[in-house]
Amino acid sequence: MIQNVYMPARCIVGENAVMNNSSVFSAYGKNCLIVTGKSGAEKSGALGDVEAALEKEGIGWAVFNEIGENPLISACRKAGEAARQAKADFIVGIGGGSALDSVKAIAIYASNPELAPIDIYKRVYANPPLPVILVGTTAGTGSEVTGVAVLTNDETGLKKSIKGEDCYGKVSFCDYRYTASMPYSVTVSTALDAFEHAIEGFFTEKCVGVELLFAEKCIPVIYKCLKKLAEDKTVDPALRKPLYEGSIYAGLIINTCGTAFPHPVGYVLTENYGVPHGTACAAFFAPFIDRCARFSPEKTKKFEEMTESIDEAKKVIASLVDLKGIKISPELAHKYSERWAAAIPGNFASSPGSLTREEAEKMLTEI
Secondary structure (H helix, E strand, C coil), rough: CCCCCCCCCCCCCCCCHHHHHCCHHCCCCCEEEEEEECCCHHHHCHHHHHHHHHHCCCCEEEEECCCCCCCCCHHHHHHHHHHHHHCCCCEEEEHHHHHHHHHHHHHHHHHHHCCCCCHHHHCCCCCCCEEEEECCCCCCCCCCHHHEEECCCCCCEEEEECCHHCCCCEEEEECCCHHHHCCHHHHHHHHHHHHHHHHHHCCCCCCHHHHHHHHHHHHHHHHHHHHHHHHCCCCHHHHHHHHHHHHHHHHHHHHHHHCCCCCHHHHHHHHHHHCCCHHHHHHCCHHHHHHHHHHHHHHHHHHHHHHCCCCEEEHHHHHHCCCCCCCCCCHHHHHHHHCCCCCCCHHHHHHCCCCHHHHHHHHCCCC
16 A cells, blocks of 8 residues: 655754754744743743844744643634734744644634634635744644644634644754753653554554654654653653654654544543643553554554553553543533544544444543
């Protein structure tokens, strides 16, 4: 099987990548809007480096720092207005997956002022989005290399993605040192997210050729880091580089292969119980890998070669997932499952053996 692979993202990788390549910014204009969360971009050192690089190149900038953990479409549209007020020629996103995903939508809103917040999901607009430059500060989503943005609808509170060629960054600066300011809890959750990306994509039928090579590259690395995080209960600085590199490879996997059922089922825990995204997806690792063993035995054997036995892997992941106090009744699970209409022919169908709504509801009651 020959798989179509689309990977237009340009990555500039290495320590001091931003400052050593400041001229890259100049190719996109003389003014920009920098989009961040409340404080992570500054704490990581990435914001300071980007501002210094822009100053060096004589580029003006304004900062919009109102992006939350699960970016709201209303906040993205507001940032689009800020970009127009700043006469921005391009957008720079600095942060984890929330900030990087948001700028992909912000760039669309910025050049299309007629769009209402909800219109972003219609995927129809008159003008091309502004160019986007991404600077990652967490080792999780791989948004640096994907054409996907996960956004939250203010009215429903539900997460929904947009995707397409218009959702890729023009350039991504990948400097693992920016992840050093992440506390243990965030390091764990983002690492679990990267691990889920890698294995969910690996077990889809689309994971062949180059994606298979990416999986073989990153799954053992991320798993080894997760095991050490579980054992040490702290972050060894030596883990920062392999975790970040692993998250980028995992992003390349899902960019073509997509994800399986742990992602849409995990959204229920994030939307209703505030569970961090990576942790919420990993909450369903055990039923996912058990299903893989049943319906995809050859790949399961390969997974075990890259990590260790299924039982041991389940113990490691379970030790990093804290769902204390969450109990979901069958009636509540059925109510939550109404949001899965789009997932059933998508993430559910791409899972080994597929998955029914009833099976997913049962998983919610058993966490």
